[in-house]
Amino acid sequence: xxxxxxxxxxxxxxGVNAIAxxxxxxxxxxxxxxIGPNGAGKTSIFNVLSGAYRPQRGRVTFGGLDIxxxxxxxxxxxxxxxTFQNVELFxxxxxxxxxMLGRHTHLRYxxxxxxxxxxxxxREEVAARASVEEIxxxxxxxxxxxxxxxxxxxxxxxxxxxxxxLAMQPKLLxxxxxxxxxxLEETADxxxxxxxxxxxxxxAIILVEHDMGLVMDLADRVMVLNxxxxxxxxxxxxxxxxxxVVRAYLGEAAAV
Ligand SMILES: Nc1ncnc2c1ncn2[C@@H]1O[C@H](COP(=O)(O)OP(=O)(O)OP(=O)(O)O)[C@@H](O)[C@H]1O
Numbered sequence: 001x002x003x004x005x006x007x008x009x010x011x012x013x014x015g016v017n018a019i020a021x022x023x024x025x026x027x028x029x030x031x032x033x034x035i036g037p038n039g040a041g042k043t044s045i046f047n048v049l050s051g052a053y054r055p056q057r058g059r060v061t062f063g064g065l066d067i068x069x070x071x072x073x074x075x076x077x078x079x080x081x082x083t084f085q086n087v088e089l090f091x092x093x094x095x096x097x098x099x100m101l102g103r104h105t106h107l108r109y110x111x112x113x114x115x116x117x118x119x120x121x122x123r124e125e126v127a128a129r130a131s132v133e134e135i136x137x138x139x140x141x142x143x144x145x146x147x148x149x150x151x152x153x154x155x156x157x158x159x160x161x162x163x164x165x166l167a168m169q170p171k172l173l174x175x176x177x178x179x180x181x182x183x184l185e186e187t188a189d190x191x192x193x194x195x196x197x198x199x200x201x202x203x204a205i206i207l208v209e210h211d212m213g214l215v216m217d218l219a220d221r222v223m224v225l226n227x228x229x230x231x232x233x234x235x236x237x238x239x240x241x242x243x244x245v246v247r248a249y250l251g252e253a254a255a256v
Pocket of ligand 1: 037
C-alpha cells in the first residue's frame with residue numbers, strides 16, 4: 001500500500017491555479033522528488049500535504065488516513081514532518097532546545113503532571129532527551145550542542161532544521177530545498193545525511209529541490225511540474241530524457 005496517495009488535487013488562489021489536477025503516490029521508504037520552474041506549484045503541494053492549505057478538489061491520504069483539509073498539528077501527529085525553504089528555527093535557543101521542541105509532538109503528559117514532575121512526565125522527558133541525543137550523533141551536531149543556533153553557520157542551521165523534523169519521529173519527511181544557498185561541501189554533506197536518513201532510518205522522503213545533480217543522484221522517482229500540472233513522473237533517467245522536460249525545465253541544466 002502507498003504511504004501517500006495524492007489524488008487529483010486542485011488548488012487555486014483568486015483564479016490562479018497553483019495546482020491543477022496533480023496525482024502521485026509515494027511508497028514507504030521511497031525518495032520521491034518534485035521538480036519544476038519557479039511558480040510550478042511545488043511548495044503548494046507541500047502546503048496541501050502538511051495541512052497549511054485546503055485544496056478545492058481532490059483527496060490526500062497518508063498511511064491510509066484521509067488527511068485532506070485536516071489541521072497541520074493533526075497531520076504532524078500522524079507522522080509527517082517538514083523543513084522549510086528558509087531556516088525556521090528559534091535562533092536564540094540552543095540546538096538541544098530546538099530539537100526538544102520538535103520532539104514535543106510526542107510528549108503526552110498533561111500540564112498538571114508536568115508541573116508536579118510526576119512519573120510519566122519524567123519518564124517521557126528522559127526518553128525524549130535520549131532520542132534527541134541520538135539525532136545529535138546521527139547528524140554530527142555534537143560540537144554545536146549548547147550554542148544559540150542563530151550564531152551557527154547557515155549549513156549547520158539547515159542540518160539542525162532537519163534534526164528538528166527527525167525529532168518528530170515521522171514516517172514521511174518533506175524537504176523543501178534542503179541545499180538552497182549551500183556551498184559545494186555543505187551540499188555534499190547534506191546529500192549524505194539525506195541518504196543516511198533513508199537507508200538507516202527507512203523514512204520516506206519527498207524532496208523539492210532546484211539542484212538537479214542532487215535530485216538525479218538521490219531520487220527513486222521524479223515528478224516534473226509545470227504551471228501546476230505534472231509533465232511526467234518516473235525514474236531519473238526517464239525524466240532526464242523526456243523531450244518536454246528538457247524543453248520546459250532542464251534546458252539550462254542539461255547543457256551544463
Ligand atoms: N498564498 C498564496 N496566495 C496567492 N498565490 C499563491 C499563494 N501561494 C502560491 N501562490 C501561487 O501559486 C503558484 C505556485 O506557487 P508555488 O509557491 O507553489 O510554486 P513553487 O513551484 O514552489 O515555486 P518556487 O520554486 O519559486 O518556490 C504561483 O503562481 C504562486 O504565485
